[in-house]
Amino acid sequence: MKGSTESAKRLKQAQTKLRRLDILARRYKQAYITQGALLKLSELASTISDMREFYPAIHKMVSELLHAENFYVVFYDNQTDHYTPQYFSDEKDQQLIADVPSSAFSSGLTGYVARSGQPLLCDTEQFEQLICSGAIEPQGSPCAHWLGIPLCRGEQVIGVMAIQSYNAKQLYTESDLALFSSIGGHTITALDRVKSRELLEETVRLRTRELRQINSSLQKEITERINAEKLQAALYRISELTASSRDMNGFYRAVHQVLGELMAADNCYIALLDAERSKLTFPFYLDQYSPPARERPLSRGFTEYVIRCADAKLINTDIADKLVAAGEIRRGMADPLKAARYSTSWLGAPLLIEQQVIGVIALQSYDDRYHYSDNELNILRFVSQHIAVAIQRKLATEQQKQHQEELERKVFESTRELRQTNLFLRLQVEERKKAEQKLFYEANHDALTGLANRQMFLQQLKQQFALSKRQPQQGLALLFIDLDRFKQINDSLGHHVGDAFLVEVSKRLLSTVREHDMVARLGGDEFVVLLTSLPDAEDAEDIAERIIEKIRQPFYLQGQQVHSGASIGIAHFDAEHSKPEAMLRDADAAMYQAKSMGRNRFVIFNDTMREQLLQAMTLEQVMQQALAQQQFTAVYEPVLCGQGRTLLGYEVHSQWQHPLLGTQYDFSQFSADAAMTVQIEQLILQQACRQLAASTDDSGLLSLRLSVAHLQQHELLQQLKQQLSVLPQPQRLCLAFTERELLQAGNSIHNVLHQLKQNGIRLAIHQFAADSAPMGLLLLQLFEFVKLDASFCRQLPRQAHKRQLLQMLQQLAHNYKFRLLADGVDNAELLNLLLDEGCCFMQGKYVTELLSAKVLAETPSVIFQQLA
Structure with a gap:
């Protein structure tokens, strides 16, 4: 009896120990499963960078551990009480999720967990109790078992993750709840890591796209700069061709070569208008299908169309057909007698000089695979301006060269003729010198009196005036003389007596002045005396008095006794005189002052008279x-x-x-x-x-x-x-x-x-x-x-x-x-x-x-x- 009791006791202890071992084994298994799930979750957070892949991966992982065919994640904003589905997979309500409002999650089990902040394992009975208590409202298809946990960041609930089963045989346990809670607790950390990586990769993608755009823009700018430098170099070469080309043909070929470096120029020609602007000449013509064009009158070709428009034109086949239909152009103008091959793309620009069209430069393509672009049109429009200037300069140079050659030929012929006549000219040199001296004398002297005339007097006055400007100590004075009663003598006794009177006056004037002084007749009865190198200003007054005394003496002319007198105005050189004519003006003004004071006297021009002159009426x-x-x-x-x-x-x-x-x-x-x-x-x-x-x-x-x-x-x-x-x-x-x-x-x-x-x-x-x-x-x-x-x-x-x-x-x-x-x-x-x-x-x-x-x-x- 005692042995059976001992045996039963040991059996009971063994059973208790066995149960403990079984519980411990289940715990270790549960811990192992949980640890594996968390490691897998961490691995997902490290490998996935797209949120669209993260939630399906979480669903797959949970499905491997639990019965989770129906799985969803909903985010919750406690400030606005707004629910946002992030992921939803349900065998019954999958098609309805798009139409479900936010309030539906708020009043269901999801909202209940979000508000309570506690996990929930709910069967059908408990579901009915929550409905009856008013804690929730039924939403969607009824399930047999529902398991939901709150997703928290710190103390704050930010969402709910839930699974549910529609099969009554597949129910969740407390261990499922513990495992699901462990997964949910680490889901937020994994979610943040995935979002951070997604944001980082998106930032990298955006930055990479910006860098690609910047690089593309830089490449475009580099290409444009290279093209601009190439265009500038071409323009320099065109400018240099004006001086470097020996003849026009070489010049045109060189221009074509430069143009070929900028665009396709296998078929190129230059057409120029003649002087009458009625014909076209083709000094340069290169075409793979046509011989050089001949001179022709203006008609309705592409070239004439550009001349009429005075602007660059790009004409492809469609535009050409429209222009032909409109009557603007007529094709086949290059050689009307021959069936021409029409170009598929034609590019032409006017050659303008001072807004005047002098010709056209054109390129054309016969290949359907190549068409000129607007960029090439703009380049040709720009280059054509410089080509026009270069052509004009080169033509001017050629014309000047021809003129020079013609001039040299004429000079040679003239030189040969001059050699033949040189001997004869030598014999006439002396006579010609004498004739020139006579002409000079007649051009600079008064024909009647032999005195210097106005022209010679003014020339001498300018020279002495300039000398006085440099050497003010050299005295200079001007006497303006007007004869009294000359008109009466001339009218009463005749012009011949008047002429004799003027001749005698000139002799008396010459007798009163020094050898280096100049006496001139300005015209009529007006005489002037230019006194130079005056030691003293009063010497001019002495000379004026001698002149008045000489003229006062009677004249005996052809048996007639004639009396006259002289009114003299004296003007001394003054630094205020800006030009020599000012001295003549001042002397003239002083002479009129002398006449107004009673004649037969002299008056010296002074500051008072200058002020009176300045106060006189001006032209204005x-x-x-x-x-x-x-x-x-x-x-x-x-x-x-x-x-x-x-x-x-x-x-x-x-x-x-x-x-x-x-x-x-x-x-x-x-x-x-x-x-x-x-x-x-x-x-x-x-x-x-x-x-x-x-x-x-x-x-x-x-x-x-x-x-x-x-x-x-x-x-x-x-x-x-x-x-x-x-x-x-x-x-x-x-x-x-x-x-x-x-x-x-x-x-x-x-x-x-x-x-x-x-x-x-x-x-x-x-x-x-x-x-x-x-x-x-x-x-x-x-x-x-x-x-x-x-x-x-x-x-x-x-x-x-x-x-x-x-x-x-x-x-x-x-x-x-x-x-x-x-x-x-x-x-x-x-x-x-x-x-x-x-x-x-x-x-x-x-x-x-x-x-x-x-x-x-x-x-x-x-x-x-x-x-x-």
Whole structure:
């Protein structure tokens, strides 16, 4: 009995020990599984860098340890109570997750775990109890068992990770909960590591992409810089070719070689316009399918199209077909007698010199695989400008070389002829010297008295004046002598007695001066004496007194006793004299002072007289006085419409009615020197506007020339607008501006001209073709009238190229809607020539004579009959 008790006791102890070992074994197994799961989780965090791969990997790992076909991870924001699904895999509700709102997780088991912060192992019974207590609301398909754990970062719940089973035979245990909690606790750490690596790799990818873009930009910049340097080197070479090429053919070949380094140039040619701009020549032509082009008249080829457009063009097959259909070009112009092979890509640029097309440089390709690009078009457009300059320089050099050779030939021939005539010329040298001496004497001496004339006197005065400037101690004085009663002697006794009187006076003057002094006759009865190297200023007074005494003595001329006298003005050299003429002016002023004091005396020019002279009226004061007294009045020159022999209108000119000088028509230089041009133009404009306002006729035009200053200065422009604003019919007034001033003003006045035109004022170009005949002014379409310069019109009968320019202007006038007006029509020949050329508006001396006062009075279109 005792043995059986001992046996039962040992059996019980063995069973207890066995149970303990079994529990310990299960714990070790659980710990091993958990440790393996955590190691695998750490490995996932180290190897995965994309969150899209991380959650499926976690799901796979959990599925290997637990029944986790249905697994999901939801993040929770406790600030906003917002739930965000990160991963969701469910055999029943997978298709519904996209439509599940955030509030659904908040009211279900997920929200319950997030709020409580505790793991939850929930079966069907417990699920029903939670629903009944109001802790949760049923969401999604009902499951048999649900296991969820909170995901925490520190003390804060940031999400929930859960698994669930729909099979009642597959239920979770507390050990499953412990294992799942261990995995969840380390999931956040692994998640942060994966996110950090994902962010780092994304940053690396972005930086790498930026570096690639920067590198691409740098490579592009390097390529552009290399191309720019290559282009610059090509331009230098083209510039050097002007001097290095021996002839034009070598020059063109070298230019082609340089161009070939910039783009494909297997087929290249240069076409130049001839002097008449009616034909094309091809000094350089290289083509793989065509022989060198021959000279031909202008037609409708690609080359002519570029000339018309005056701009570079890239023409491929499609564009060429469109241009042919539009009638802009006609293909096959290179050799009309031969079937030509058409290019698939054609590139051409005009050769421009001073905005004038002199030719075209072109490249073409016959290969469908190669087409020129816009980049090559821009390069050729840029290079063509330099090629044009180089061609012009080279042509000028060639022409100069030809002229030099021709000149050398002529010099050789002339030298040979000179050798033959040299002996004869030697025999005539002495006679020629004598003739030259005689001519020099006659050119520098008075023919009547033999004294020095004005020219020689002024030359000697300048020399002595310059010497006195350098050596002021050398005394210099000028005596201005005017004879009394000379006009009375000349008129009463005759010119022969007057001439004899002047000869005798010259002899007496010579007898009173020293050998190195100069006596000269300026003209009429005016004589001057230039005294040099005066020891004392009073010596000039002694000489003046001797002259007065000599002239006072009676003259015996051809049996007649004649008495006269002399009024003398003396001017000494003064450092204040800026030029020698100032001494002559001062001596002249002193002479008039002597005459006003009673004649037969001398007066020395002094500071008082200088002040009086400076206070005398200047040119500006004279003009100011004339303007104040309205001495400037408008005169009207008729403008003829030649075809109908009718009057178009009048051009307004200004005249100066001076009380002493009489009527002056050309005083533009005086007004410019006095800076009075603008004020005079304003006065004439006022008179013209009053005339327009007073006219009862509604037809006819009044043209008035103004300075561009009226458009450039704000105050003058406002005054001009004020004057024009009161015109009842502004369209009858035409304001004209000279070609030169318009070019000098440039684009700065275009807006003002537009304003005047919009206000009804008509505009005109004055003196067109006086200098350069700039076509750019005509293309602005601002001017209704273009008045040709008078000198240009007078050359039309003798110069063919002037007539060609007139024809071109007529064509432009037709195209751009302006009318040409010819000035300087002084004869019937020029009038008829202009009519034959189609220029019907004209003015000039012959037009004024043709339109007599009677004709004007009888013409209905006359607008100012009282002024005709």
